[in-house]
Amino acid sequence: MDERRVSLAKYRLDKANENLESAKISFNENLFRSAISNSYYSIFHTIRVLFALEGFDSKTQKGAIHLLNKHFIKSGLLPISFSEILTDSFEMRIDSDYEDFFVVSKDDALRQIENAKFLINEIIQFVKKYYGIEL
Numbered sequence: 001m002d003e004r005r006v007s008l009a010k011y012r013l014d015k016a017n018e019n020l021e022s023a024k025i026s027f028n029e030n031l032f033r034s035a036i037s038n039s040y041y042s043i044f045h046t047i048r049v050l051f052a053l054e055g056f057d058s059k060t061q062k063g064a065i066h067l068l069n070k071h072f073i074k075s076g077l078l079p080i081s082f083s084e085i086l087t088d089s090f091e092m093r094i095d096s097d098y099e100d101f102f103v104v105s106k107d108d109a110l111r112q113i114e115n116a117k118f119l120i121n122e123i124i125q126f127v128k129k130y131y132g133i134e135l
Contacts, residue, residue, distance in 0.1 A: 001053070006133060008052040013120070013135050016045035020116045023109075032109040033096045039112035040093035043086055046119045053131055061090050078126065085115045 023038035044061065047068050051057045054071065058064045065087055072078040089112055095102045127133050 009049045012045045012049045016042045023113050027109050032104040035109040036096045039116045040089040042116035043089045046123050
């Protein structure tokens with residue numbers, strides 16, 4: 001495996017973990033919109049770990065959903081639930097950031113944080129098994 005790709009994957013995982021920590025802090029301060037946003041970016045950067053290892057990328061959210069589905073979901077490498085988590089998180093972040101009077105509940109924010117934690121752990125295990133790499 002190309003060391004540059006592995007380094008980029010590790011960098012993106014670090015970003016994902018940092019966003020997750022920010023989401024937790026925001027949640028604990030009852031800043032649920034911020035928790036939603038940071039959880040989404042944690043999920044987004046976690047998915048981009050895979051793209052780094054494969055040598056492609058998307059800087060747009062919709063592009064990331066497309067690439068995840070095309071290269072990992074349709075092939076059966078990852079379950080469709082990963083795409084559903086990314087899509088749900090993306091839509092909630094968009095609504096939270098741009099919709100007037102969109103109410104973010106504590107439960108919504110907590111669910112997104114839990115989804116981010118879940119994906120980080122699952123992707124780390126997938127990378128270890130599929131690529132033979134410890135992140």
